[in-house]
Amino acid sequence: MELEAIPGVGEKTARALRELEDPAATVESGDVAAIARAPGMNEARAARVARGAIRRRHDDASRVLATDRAREVYRDALGLLKERTVTDYAEKRLETFYPSASASRIGEAQAFAAEAIDREPDPVVLEALSGVEPLSDPPTVRVRDRCLATADAEVYARAEARVPELSVETVEDTRDVAELARSYATVIVLDETFAGMDVEGDVHVRPDALETPAETVPERLLAFFAENRERLEAAAAVHEAAASTTDTTNDLDDPAADLDALRDALSRLDDDGTIVGDAELERLTAAVDDLDASVSTAESVADDHLREAIRERDVTIEGTDFLSLVEQGARVDSLLDRELADEYDTAMERARDHLVDALELAPEEVDLAERVFDDDPSFPVEHDESAVSRLRTELAAGRDRRAARLKADLAADLGNLRDPVEELVRDALELDVELAIARFARDFDCVMPEVRDPGAVGEEGGSARATPDGFRLEGGRSPLLDVELEAVDPVDYAVDGVRLLSGVNSGGKTSTLDLVALVVVLAQMGMPVPAESAEIDRFEEVHYYAKSQGTLDAGAFEATLRDFGDLVEGADGRLVLVDELESITEPGASAKIIAGILEALDDQETTAVFVSHLAREIREAADYDVAVDGIEAVGLVDGELRVNRSPREGHLARSTPELIVEKLAEDRGGGFYTDLLEKF
Numbered sequence: 001m002e003l004e005a006i007p008g009v010g011e012k013t014a015r016a017l018r019e020l021e022d023p024a025a026t027v028e029s030g031d032v033a034a035i036a037r038a039p040g041m042n043e044a045r046a047a048r049v050a051r052g053a054i055r056r057r058h059d060d061a062s063r064v065l066a067t068d069r070a071r072e073v074y075r076d077a078l079g080l081l082k083e084r085t086v087t088d089y090a091e092k093r094l095e096t097f098y099p100s101a102s103a104s105r106i107g108e109a110q111a112f113a114a115e116a117i118d119r120e121p122d123p124v125v126l127e128a129l130s131g132v133e134p135l136s137d138p139p140t141v142r143v144r145d146r147c148l149a150t151a152d153a154e155v156y157a158r159a160e161a162r163v164p165e166l167s168v169e170t171v172e173d174t175r176d177v178a179e180l181a182r183s184y185a186t187v188i189v190l191d192e193t194f195a196g197m198d199v200e201g202d203v204h205v206r207p208d209a210l211e212t213p214a215e216t217v218p219e220r221l222l223a224f225f226a227e228n229r230e231r232l233e234a235a236a237a238v239h240e241a242a243a244s245t246t247d248t249t250n251d252l253d254d255p256a257a258d259l260d261a262l263r264d265a266l267s268r269l270d271d272d273g274t275i276v277g278d279a280e281l282e283r284l285t286a287a288v289d290d291l292d293a294s295v296s297t298a299e300s301v302a303d304d305h306l307r308e309a310i311r312e313r314d315v316t317i318e319g320t321d322f323l324s325l326v327e328q329g330a331r332v333d334s335l336l337d338r339e340l341a342d343e344y345d346t347a348m349e350r351a352r353d354h355l356v357d358a359l360e361l362a363p364e365e366v367d368l369a370e371r372v373f374d375d376d377p378s379f380p381v382e383h384d385e386s387a388v389s390r391l392r393t394e395l396a397a398g399r400d401r402r403a404a405r406l407k408a409d410l411a412a413d414l415g416n417l418r419d420p421v422e423e424l425v426r427d428a429l430e431l432d433v434e435l436a437i438a439r440f441a442r443d444f445d446c447v448m449p450e451v452r453d454p455g456a457v458g459e460e461g462g463s464a465r466a467t468p469d470g471f472r473l474e475g476g477r478s479p480l481l482d483v484e485l486e487a488v489d490p491v492d493y494a495v496d497g498v499r500l501l502s503g504v505n506s507g508g509k510t511s512t513l514d515l516v517a518l519v520v521v522l523a524q525m526g527m528p529v530p531a532e533s534a535e536i537d538r539f540e541e542v543h544y545y546a547k548s549q550g551t552l553d554a555g556a557f558e559a560t561l562r563d564f565g566d567l568v569e570g571a572d573g574r575l576v577l578v579d580e581l582e583s584i585t586e587p588g589a590s591a592k593i594i595a596g597i598l599e600a601l602d603d604q605e606t607t608a609v610f611v612s613h614l615a616r617e618i619r620e621a622a623d624y625d626v627a628v629d630g631i632e633a634v635g636l637v638d639g640e641l642r643v644n645r646s647p648r649e650g651h652l653a654r655s656t657p658e659l660i661v662e663k664l665a666e667d668r669g670g671g672f673y674t675d676l677l678e679k680f
């Protein structure tokens, strides 16, 4: 796939995306975290790329959100969903859901959401999700005791790119390789031509070394798993929590990775990528570290023994010995040797035993240890430094061999888990996306709406675009209202064509427009909507104009009129929601302007609701029979309006002033108020 063909992906972004392992598949997967792994990419940009890929797949160039207020409603809708995520990933992933006019895109998103809303948002699963994050690549580890060698310039370049962990050295002949083997513990030669050479040291000829990084640099896998340990454990916990809930709707597919194998592998790995939990490696490591201290303690053990022995011994010196001692400076140790030979042997025995015990030496190491204490007798006892050094070299080599073998074994196990854990984590993160949708649906008693093909209903044979069927809501309850959900009165409202919506002050006209906009935006995102039932046309564009704050100056007024000029000349299949357009200028002119706009829209296949307090005046100014709906006050109770929030079709609602005059007329029984009432 041409990455540049994705809307919003330029040359620079495409170049970054090409750094991914499988750019096309990753971008198509919608996996925001995986896309965000491209260099210089963050999750917000990754979400835009994923959205672009979705648009491309569905050949969807629609721009449903046509006005600022429509975009605000989308942000609110997205906000309600995002509030219900646990992970940052799910927040960003939800941004790939946008209101679309493409039937196939809406269908795809609806299929995802329909499955999601069946899930049970179990608190244990949500808790477990809090530790899950997308897997991250640790910084490159430098391995200094191993190198790659080649005589080929091309192989050299490839080796540097593929295995940045190791130095790559140029060699021309076996002598060069031998030279390298003296500086590096292990040399991996990449050229077949060196096969069969006889060089001392740990030298391997492995032309496939670049293709088998798990063997060549097991450290890479170990570092990856060490870095991601907590995320992996959390993802495993999510799978287990999901599997253990009583509700089977929570089951994830069988986890991609064998969780026991994963836990076992992780238990063998330290946070710095080294091996833990191997008694033999621990013994060898401790032996190397404690060697000097143990030698010196062993000396003390021997000295203590000798000191004790000497203290308790009566030594008789023959006269000649004594004389030679005095005259010739004969050494005391020769005397010691003779007099305390047995004791000295015992002392050395104890020193050796101490060393073997303290370092927990294995039988094959004992021989070297014994040589540390087989010097000439002396007091205090002295060790043989070169024997200590040999022992140290032997132990360190044993430790390194063991560590290398364990690393290779562990890397082999982890290599099998590398791809499955990607899936394990992605499934857990995707579960969070689904649970957010499920919680949203539950919190607001949502239903999956029916998104109709425009013109598909009510038109014989489904000819070209028919009269719009608009929208039909039953029991809609807007989560955006400033009252508790329990206190929200459900709203029924169905509109096809162009309507004026009249009603008392604070009756809920603006809230009705908000509800309609929210339901349409959510529905075209493929999401459930807060209603008992909802059917909507698949709108090409949503134009929602909020009420202006006060009268506009001449310039702003002209700009607004131009907007509406464009609007009436626009394409079919739009939803137009306008709130009290009259507030932009004086009432007389407003009524004429609104009437003119309604006339123009009525000729088109547009669904429109204009909220206005000037319904009567507009009707008079219009040259056709404008349809008017009304949010009615049922009456005034204790100075408070009782309202039926569901607009009544074909009904011009009485205004608040009219209602108050009516009440006064009733109270006083005739006179001024009754006359006044007649003027309405």
Ligand SMILES: Nc1ncnc2c1ncn2[C@@H]1O[C@H](COP(=O)(O)OP(=O)(O)OP(=O)(O)O)[C@@H](O)[C@H]1O
Pocket (backbone or CB within 6 Å): 481, 482, 483, 487, 488, 489, 490, 491, 503, 504, 505, 506, 507, 508, 509, 510, 511, 512, 645
């Ligand atoms: N369906 C509803 N359920 C409960 N309360 C509602 C509902 N709709 C609106 N309200 C309440 O009424 C208030 C006023 O609603 P809204 O602003 O939509 O009325 P309006 O008819 O547009 O008012 P105005 O004519 O003054 O512009 C809201 O802030 C909300 O508290």
